[in-house]
Amino acid sequence: MLSERARRLRPSPTLAIDSRAKALKAQGVDVINLGVGEPDFDTPEHIKEAARRAIRDGFTKYTPVGGILALKEAIAETFQAEQGVHYTPQQVLVSCGAKHSLYNIFQVLLQEGDEVLIPIPYWVSYPEQVALAGGRPVFVPTAREEGFRLEPQVLREHIGPRVKALVLNYPSNPTGLTYDRAALEAVAQVALEHGLVIISDEIYEKLLYDGLSHVSIASLGPELREKTVVVNGVSKAYAMTGWRIGWALGPEELIKAMTALQSQSTSNPTSIAQVAALEALRGPQEPLQQMLREFDARRRYLVEALNALEGFRCSLPQGAFYVFPHTQALYGERFSGSEELALYLLEQARVALVPGAAFGADGHLRLSYATALEELKRAVQRIAEALRAC
Numbered sequence: 001m002l003s004e005r006a007r008r009l010r011p012s013p014t015l016a017i018d019s020r021a022k023a024l025k026a027q028g029v030d031v032i033n034l035g036v037g038e039p040d041f042d043t044p045e046h047i048k049e050a051a052r053r054a055i056r057d058g059f060t061k062y063t064p065v066g067g068i069l070a071l072k073e074a075i076a077e078t079f080q081a082e083q084g085v086h087y088t089p090q091q092v093l094v095s096c097g098a099k100h101s102l103y104n105i106f107q108v109l110l111q112e113g114d115e116v117l118i119p120i121p122y123w124v125s126y127p128e129q130v131a132l133a134g135g136r137p138v139f140v141p142t143a144r145e146e147g148f149r150l151e152p153q154v155l156r157e158h159i160g161p162r163v164k165a166l167v168l169n170y171p172s173n174p175t176g177l178t179y180d181r182a183a184l185e186a187v188a189q190v191a192l193e194h195g196l197v198i199i200s201d202e203i204y205e206k207l208l209y210d211g212l213s214h215v216s217i218a219s220l221g222p223e224l225r226e227k228t229v230v231v232n233g234v235s236k237a238y239a240m241t242g243w244r245i246g247w248a249l250g251p252e253e254l255i256k257a258m259t260a261l262q263s264q265s266t267s268n269p270t271s272i273a274q275v276a277a278l279e280a281l282r283g284p285q286e287p288l289q290q291m292l293r294e295f296d297a298r299r300r301y302l303v304e305a306l307n308a309l310e311g312f313r314c315s316l317p318q319g320a321f322y323v324f325p326h327t328q329a330l331y332g333e334r335f336s337g338s339e340e341l342a343l344y345l346l347e348q349a350r351v352a353l354v355p356g357a358a359f360g361a362d363g364h365l366r367l368s369y370a371t372a373l374e375e376l377k378r379a380v381q382r383i384a385e386a387l388r389a390c
């Protein structure tokens, strides 16, 4: 009954782990869930209040397909203030989450057989979304020793005649890597030489540590602005994963096509959630700063604690809320790879985490620290015990 396309589709492995952990929890098993990709904090109160107000005011009908003007303006103005690049509202599309914006991009950009460069390790949805649009993902290796930074020379070697686009995600899920201006410029140079469209997933840009600040590749000059689609949203920075508001900033031609696609599929993102997202951008940023301080403390704890475990090698991530320890030393007779290790830890330690294989990097595990510090401490203790028992 199913289409070829549907049969080829693999459900998100990170969401699969999450639902498995939740199922165990429902059975009464005390599982610590470090598999999730969402902040454990509640959506800030002033944002929830804006949504309540929207409902009270009857702001509950269809809005323009690509989002209300006030939100588009707030998105463009925020980007202008932070990155110094101007976008008009016609160059902004609001979608049902950043994931939806990404989906729309691949659908309107790719012809059958077009190739998209995706650095490893990658966020799980990129290859699937590319394939759904008839494209072919081309994976570009990076080196752990270089912090998984994409090397311009390696990128160049993977560019064939059918390559159309490059996906960048910084700060990265799963590694936490980000790029400074010089590293970004080196990559951008190669992309420009080959006329690539750059899909720049910047959903974690607000979650950077150690005083680092985010540089968008779209800010490196007018040529790059013309070739880049910036993707972002409120899910991660404002603890708003369930509200489903994300967006894209890019060339008008692309945004227009994405809006048309949206008009024939989802229509507008939820009216109430758009008002909440507007408040997130325009309102006080103190809750974000508080969340960031807490993430930072957890990050430091977790890296140090994991490095004390035999077989774990973990570097300090620069952003997002994941650590990505190298666990290859544990593989061999007992575990064939990250999937078996993750399964063992779920069953034996009752800690849910994501095998690196899901991100194209089997030598690793991904642990989210969007969980209370006390829980992280319990999780590490349990992992240590489970490793001693095997």
Ligand SMILES: *Cc1c(COP(=O)(O)O)cnc(C)c1O
Residues within 6 Å of the ligand: 037, 096, 097, 098, 099, 100, 123, 169, 173, 201, 203, 232, 233, 234, 235, 236, 241, 244, 245, 246
């Ligand atoms: C969470 C995440 C997204 C999707 O965010 P939504 O706005 O909730 O759809 C996109 N890209 C990466 C890398 C993510 O981790």
